[in-house]
Amino acid sequence: MMHCPNCGAEREHPVCEVCGLHPEAAEVAFRRRLIYQTAIFLVGTLAFLSAGQLFPPLELDLMLVFLGALFFLTLALGVWLDARARRRRELELLRRLFRTLVPVPWLLAGLIFLNGQLDAQPPVHRVTRVAGKFTMPGTLRSSRLLVVSWREGREFERVPVSRDDFLRFHRGDPVEIRMRGGFLGIPWVYDVYQKEDAVER
Template sequence: MFRRRLLKRTAIFLAGSLAFPYVSQIYPPLDLDLMLVFFGVLFFVALAIAVVLDRRSRNRRELELLKRVYSGFIPLPWILAATLLVNGKLDSQKNLAYYPTTVDSRYNMPGIVRGTRRLFVHSWREGQKIERLAVDFDDYDRFRAGDLVVVGVEPGALGIPWYYGVYRR
């Protein structure tokens, strides 16, 4: 009985884990790479707890504390995905800011479904040297290292700045 519930909860967690990267492409935050690393750590910690729970249940050992910890991890991907979606969806177009910068380099990692394309541009924010912008295939092919560009950034309804677009200067 417990293992069936664990499997259902893990399925809910995995569905949320698929939703988060998808939503992060709709309204990509400026610090997307850092968020994906955080999410990856969270994902593997939760799966490790699920494996430990399964093994302990087979051996008829104490589960209560780990069950509660794992239950706390289940909604996190959904909460993070909803946060990014609300941050971009409720943001008004009035606050759009444009920052002139230069393309430093590009990065393309082909994937099975979409892959990852990044433009590395000189940062306009204090404390940052480079901004990694998640771009689509067209923007990736349009710009080369050394191109002068303008980056549109929205502040985000929840305070998470997200990348709106990149244009030629």
């Protein structure tokens, strides 16, 4: 049985008995709502990127990979929904999936922000050395220092840094990474210092 594109109610007749819209009007209403929800998703993505720069998690790059996959999946799903709506195909299952994905960037942004903003744990200092550096292109350009890892089983860590720190540090420089454990248990980097006489530990 087909569902109404506008309200999602089961529809036995061309005119929906719940919202009272005929197929053409229901399609227009659905596509308008689809654009609105897509805009909310895009703004949420920007909020996530901003929160990631404000309180950068140590595993920020993995989160960005996840967000990138989610971004393209959600946009592709939105395009597919629009195409199916134009052809008057069943939309309900895909629409529910799309609506489930829309708030995910906002939830991630909120987690990162609260994790850093409410963090009262004492800082942790790690002294290591720069093994390389790179800049990630994009709307919000971000820079990384590739440093020797202090965690067992890992060779390197990608530490988010400001543009000034990126230009200041060079390969082989000893650095002190200052982190906090995070209110939600997500370690994040709050500063990076140059240590001229640092001993790697």
